[in-house]
Amino acid sequence: MTTVASSGFVPFLPALNLAKSRRSCPNIRTRSACLPVVSASLTQIEVDTTTTTTTTSLCSSVVSSKQISEALHNISLADLDPGTAKLAIGILGPTLSAFGFLFILRIVMSWYPKLPVDKFPYVLAYAPTEPILVQTRKVIPPLAGVDVTPVVWFGLVSFLSEILVGPQGLLVLVSQQQIS
Secondary structure (H helix, E strand, C coil): CEEECCCCCCCHHHHHHHHHHHCCCCCHHHHHHHHHHHHHHHHCEEECCCCCHHHHHHHHHHHCCHHHHHHHHHCCHHHCCHHHHHHHHHHHHHHHHHHHHHHHHHHHHCCCCCCCCCCHHHHHHHHHHHHHHHHHHHHCCCECCECCHHHHHHHHHHHHHHHHHCCCCHHHHHHCCCCC
């Protein structure tokens, strides 16, 4: 066995073995304790030298692209400390909720096309969302005269909110990690 000391991509078989080793965490409570093990395994990988030369050349060409592998390692959520995750939850949670509410208001406002959007109560929902919706309308034009872009953005904001700061969101799980 040869040890490759880099933080890069792994060939398929060692990656499969790493994935199988992650299954040793039976539930979500103990899985967070396994995240540092997975992160540490990315920095030092054992590669079997008896594999075919194609796999070895592929592995060496992938390991040689250090910029990509370092960038991927830097954006890993496993390296995010719980304090920073709690701060991100404190900022992202209310922001995503506010934009979700604004997009719901924009959906209702689209039912009344003659609303004076430059007047006080309507401008509160119109001004922050219109720049986003204008760019999206270039990609998704109105369908049969109905503007669906607020619905699309409401779905995206709801999805991001659930994935990042929901009850089982990524940032919530990272913030609950035990520092050992």
